[in-house]
Amino acid sequence: MSVPQGTIAADTTPPKAPLSPAPSKEPHGRDWRGLGWGFLVKLAIMAVINAFGLMGIVAAFRAEAWLIFAAAVLVLVAADIIYFTKRALPLKYLLPGLTFLLIFQVFIFGYTAYIAFTNYGAGHVGSQEQAVNAALSQGERRVEGSPSYPLTVIEQNGELGFAIVEDGEIKAGTADQPLQVVGDASGSGAATEVPGWNVVPRNTLISDPAMQDAVVELRVPISDDPNDGSIRTREGTTGAVYLSTMEWNPDAQTITDTATGTVYSATADGTFAAEDGTTLATGWTANVGFANFVRLFTDPDLFEPLGLVTVWTFAWAILSVLIPFAMGLVFAIIFNDERVKGRKILRTLFILPYAFPAFMSALLFRGMFNAEFGVINEFFFGGANIDWLGDPWLARGAVLFVNVWLTYPYYFLVCTGAIQALPADALEAASIDGAGRFRQLRSIILPLVLVATAPLLISSFAFSFNNFTIIYMFNNGGPAIPGAPYALGSTDILISAIWDISGVSGGKADYGLASALSILVFIVVGLISALAFRQTKKLEEYQ
Amino acid sequence: MRKLGIGVAALAATTILLAGCSGGGNTPAPDETDAGPIDASGVTLTIWTDANRQPAIEAAAATFEEETGATVELVEKNFDDIRTDFTNQVPTGEGPDITIGAHDWLGGLVEAGVVSTLDLGDVAGEFEQVALDAFSYDGQLYALPYSLETIALVQNTDLVGEDAPATWDEMVAAGTASGAERPFVINTAGQTGDAYTMYGFQTSFGAPVFVQDDSGSYTTEVGMGGEAGQAFAAWLGEKGETGTGNISTTVDYDTNNELFASGKAAYTIQGPWAIEALTAQGANVKVNPIPSAGGETASPFVGVQGFYLSAESENALVAQEFLVNYLATEDAQRALYEADPRIPAWSTIAEEVSADPVIAGFVASSQNGVPMPNIPQMGSVWDLWNAAQVQIIKGADPVSTWDKMVADLEATIG
Numbered sequence: 016m017s018v019p020q021g022t023i024a025a026d027t028t029p030p031k032a033p034l035s036p037a038p039s040k041e042p043h044g045r046d047w048r049g050l051g052w053g054f055l056v057k058l059a060i061m062a063v064i065n066a067f068g069l070m071g072i073v074a075a076f077r078a079e080a081w082l083i084f085a086a087a088v089l090v091l092v093a094a095d096i097i098y099f100t101k102r103a104l105p106l107k108y109l110l111p112g113l114t115f116l117l118i119f120q121v122f123i124f125g126y127t128a129y130i131a132f133t134n135y136g137a138g139h140v141g142s143q144e145q146a147v148n149a150a151l152s153q154g155e156r157r158v159e160g161s162p163s164y165p166l167t168v169i170e171q172n173g174e175l176g177f178a179i180v181e182d183g184e185i186k187a188g189t190a191d192q193p194l195q196v197v198g199d200a201s202g203s204g205a206a207t208e209v210p211g212w213n214v215v216p217r218n219t220l221i222s223d224p225a226m227q228d229a230v231v232e233l234r235v236p237i238s239d240d241p242n243d244g245s246i247r248t249r250e251g252t253t254g255a256v257y258l259s260t261m262e263w264n265p266d267a268q269t270i271t272d273t274a275t276g277t278v279y280s281a282t283a284d285g286t287f288a289a290e291d292g293t294t295l296a297t298g299w300t301a302n303v304g305f306a307n308f309v310r311l312f313t314d315p316d317l318f319e320p321l322g323l324v325t326v327w328t329f330a331w332a333i334l335s336v337l338i339p340f341a342m343g344l345v346f347a348i349i350f351n352d353e354r355v356k357g358r359k360i361l362r363t364l365f366i367l368p369y370a371f372p373a374f375m376s377a378l379l380f381r382g383m384f385n386a387e388f389g390v391i392n393e394f395f396f397g398g399a400n401i402d403w404l405g406d407p408w409l410a411r412g413a414v415l416f417v418n419v420w421l422t423y424p425y426y427f428l429v430c431t432g433a434i435q436a437l438p439a440d441a442l443e444a445a446s447i448d449g450a451g452r453f454r455q456l457r458s459i460i461l462p463l464v465l466v467a468t469a470p471l472l473i474s475s476f477a478f479s480f481n482n483f484t485i486i487y488m489f490n491n492g493g494p495a496i497p498g499a500p501y502a503l504g505s506t507d508i509l510i511s512a513i514w515d516i517s518g519v520s521g522g523k524a525d526y527g528l529a530s531a532l533s534i535l536v537f538i539v540v541g542l543i544s545a546l547a548f549r550q551t552k553k554l555e556e557y558q
Numbered sequence: 559m560r561k562l563g564i565g566v567a568a569l570a571a572t573t574i575l576l577a578g579c580s581g582g583g584n585t586p587a588p589d590e591t592d593a594g595p596i597d598a599s600g601v602t603l604t605i606w607t608d609a610n611r612q613p614a615i616e617a618a619a620a621t622f623e624e625e626t627g628a629t630v631e632l633v634e635k636n637f638d639d640i641r642t643d644f645t646n647q648v649p650t651g652e653g654p655d656i657t658i659g660a661h662d663w664l665g666g667l668v669e670a671g672v673v674s675t676l677d678l679g680d681v682a683g684e685f686e687q688v689a690l691d692a693f694s695y696d697g698q699l700y701a702l703p704y705s706l707e708t709i710a711l712v713q714n715t716d717l718v719g720e721d722a723p724a725t726w727d728e729m730v731a732a733g734t735a736s737g738a739e740r741p742f743v744i745n746t747a748g749q750t751g752d753a754y755t756m757y758g759f760q761t762s763f764g765a766p767v768f769v770q771d772d773s774g775s776y777t778t779e780v781g782m783g784g785e786a787g788q789a790f791a792a793w794l795g796e797k798g799e800t801g802t803g804n805i806s807t808t809v810d811y812d813t814n815n816e817l818f819a820s821g822k823a824a825y826t827i828q829g830p831w832a833i834e835a836l837t838a839q840g841a842n843v844k845v846n847p848i849p850s851a852g853g854e855t856a857s858p859f860v861g862v863q864g865f866y867l868s869a870e871s872e873n874a875l876v877a878q879e880f881l882v883n884y885l886a887t888e889d890a891q892r893a894l895y896e897a898d899p900r901i902p903a904w905s906t907i908a909e910e911v912s913a914d915p916v917i918a919g920f921v922a923s924s925q926n927g928v929p930m931p932n933i934p935q936m937g938s939v940w941d942l943w944n945a946a947q948v949q950i951i952k953g954a955d956p957v958s959t960w961d962k963m964v965a966d967l968e969a970t971i972g
Binding site: 491501519 | 599668671672813874876945948
């Protein structure tokens with residue numbers, strides 16, 4: 016994710032200048048003299064942009080997402096100012112790109128960084144309020160043996176209540192007023208008329224979400240003693256006696272289990288914990304500071320396998336660039352020689368692996384490397400039972416082989432292009448000066464090819480560093496490192512380790528830890544790329 | 559990370575939000591206090607389902623829409639994605655009202671606070687008790703069950719007849735005598751390991767993954783340590799790649815089914831979902847309970863699937879109405895069975911469909927089975943458990959590998 020994808024500067028609003036009769040040296044934006052078609056088109060486009068922008072602003076306001084709200088307002092105001100002023104010409108071109116950069120790069124990176132400082136993951140997904148609600152609803156259970164009563168939702172002076180039918184009598188009550196007998200029921204079903212109360216028709220209830228909420232939340236005590244429980248309904252037609260054992264005290268930030276007397280206090284890491292260490296099931300997302308980063312380096316169960324993964328990631332990324340590049344270069348030189356017949360056809364054949372979808376090739380190779388049924392053991396190793404996928408070193412070799420097979424045609428293409436662009440006079444001069452083939456290769460071809468390909472090698476390194484597809488599809492990072500958490504395996508690279516830790520594929524999710532690791536990977540790749548690009552400048556001076 | 563999508567989507571979502579505000583409009587319905595169908599026009603229920611179950615839910619939804627005027631929006635999702643997506647999206651308010659799901663997710667969903675408790679009332683008696691138990695957590699029911707699934711011994715009747723082998727040895731002997739290339743084949747999911755499929759053999763040694771208390775609820779005490787677990791580990795090593803070779807990590811799901819379907823293996827252990835693949839090349843099969851390897855009854859995991867109600871549903875009343883009065887009916891349950899034949903959780907339909915010998919075989923196997931634990935700790939088990947089994951199958955020292963796995967597991971669960 017940290018490979019910067021080219022931001023597509025979709026310039027939706029090309030500032031069109033009306034055709035002016037006399038050519039002007041001024042920028043055309045300043046040349047604008049009145050309302051032309053260009054202005055009308057701009058107006059229409061800006062109207063659409065403003066409409067969508069306002070919609071987003073309203074939505075963000077409603078969702079109380081203040082950061083998005085502020086950003087959306089800023090961007091919209093900026094867009095209006097920039098496109099309706101005669102100044103700020105460069106910004107007219109830059110703004111769309113900058114906006115996309117903000118949304119797709121800066122925001123994502125910022126959000127990942129934010130998650131890295133929380134314990135967002137299994138058991139900590141919501142807000143504290145949601146955790147309290149969950150604890151209260153999980154702590155409320157139907158009183159054993161309580162039958163289902165036919166129930167009617169009733170109303171009196173705007174206050175909602177329930178009326179149930181029990182033993183031929185109608186009993187009615189509200190949240191504050193326990194059930195009382197108010198009359199005799201005519202049949203066995205729910206009461207259609209409740210003396211002294213207005214019956215709320217079910218259809219009114221269903222079409223009013225606010226009232227639905229109120230009804231679902233409503234508890235009508237069955238007697239003066241709260242420990243007898245209260246009537247609640249789930250669908251509005253039947254009720255049963257429920258008893259809640261959990262009490263929330265917002266001032267002390269504690270939940271008390273009245274059945275056992277246990278007090279659960281809110282802790283800094285987002286759980287309700289009792290003094291003896293027991294916790295309530297539902298926690299919330301809490302800011303945990305650097306805990307995730309600290310854990311990456313101090314938890315030996317995690318640090319050791321991750322250390323292995325990191326070393327392998329570097330080896331993988333470097334070898335995935337060097338080997339295919341060397342192979343591609345050699346083949347390019349060979350097949351650039353005019354003495355080779357049918358070069359065009361051969362070159363086309365070389366490109367084939369590059370043309371296959373990588374994930375499909377990886378899957379195919381996985382089958383071919385199968386120790387017992389795979390063709391590789393059968394054809395090339397005389398049916399020997401070589402455990403390509405099960406042995407850590409063989410698996411690393413196999414996945415590297417697959418990646419080399421997939422990527423060397425790319426370098427073959429690139430190097431062929433670079434070699435064909437070499438200045439023929441320099442080579443001729445070298446051979447006149449008596450340089451041999453090897454000397455020419457080392458002193459002229461290689462440096463010149465490197466100047467052209469070095470930026471590609473660096474970006475390939477960054478790509479290989481995060482080449483999730485091959486690793487995941489070939490062997491899913493396996494074979495597993497014995498005892499490692501999150502099923503970390505011997506061929507896992509950092510990005511696939513992040514995938515395993517995040518738990519998106521199942522298991523126990525830990526987004527906070529996965530985000531922390533993502534940030535570290537981003538920093539590593541960024542640093543290496545920056546250093547490497549600095550080195551390439553030296554190569555260019557060589558030219 | 560998915561949460562992020564929602565943050566970004568706020569802008570895009572506005573379109574939908576505003577459309578909903580302007581278009582929906584709560585038209586007050588004509589009064590009708592009669593207990594008949596409700597009028598829920600203007601209410602939209604969102605239900606997540608997978609592709610298999612979609613037609614059946616569509617049928618129940620159509621009746622519901624017709625009778626109540628509500629709109630049911632079915633969102634088709636990959637079953638494996640539902641758990642994570644549901645957990646992450648419900649707290650943001652973007653999740654569905656109802657989702658299909660498996661019972662072993664329950665502990666995690668409760669931990670995340672995203673599912674609502676459910677009261678089926680009197681309909682509860684129509685369901686198999688094991689299905690209700692599976693969807694109960696800490697004594698509360700959280701979902702409407704609809705199907706059971708389990709794995710069983712599938713045998714090629716052309717090779718080994720219909721008789722169920724009682725023990726592993728009997729099975730291997732019969733399989734070898736049949737002249738098939740392999741007496742028995744079992745899926746290990748390649749190098750990943752498949753403790754789920756292996757669990758019947760493990761329980762026959764008396765080594766359950768977690769200990770059950772008297773009421774049948776799972777505790778967090780790991781049950782596969784000690785002598786029973788070590789005996790299973792030793793057995794696994796003995797049958798593994800460096801032993802008799804009956805169990806091999808070169809066999810993944812497709813290889814397993816191919817070997818059986820082509821008649822190269824006499825027995826396999828699979829679930830009802832694989833029957834089509836196993837019989838694709840004309841093999842005649844009989845489904846029997848899993849034979850015992852360690853002397854005790856082999857109890858495979860029983861999985862239950864059903865419908866969860868979101869804790870943040872804005873239409874809780876309507877959603878309850880749909881679940882209890884439209885999905886918890888015999889007709890709807892039968893339609894679900896016909897759409898995707900799994901063992902029904904509705905008792906009378908289960909009896910009815912047992913006329914099919916294949917289904918009857920799986921029903922018999924499920925009666926030996928135990929529900930898969932639904933406690934959140936189960937999520938931490940698979941990785942270590944699968945990996946240890948693979949190592950033992952590949953020839954690592956069984957007892958020490960197993961003991962280390964159990965120790966690691968206990969440390970992880972805490």
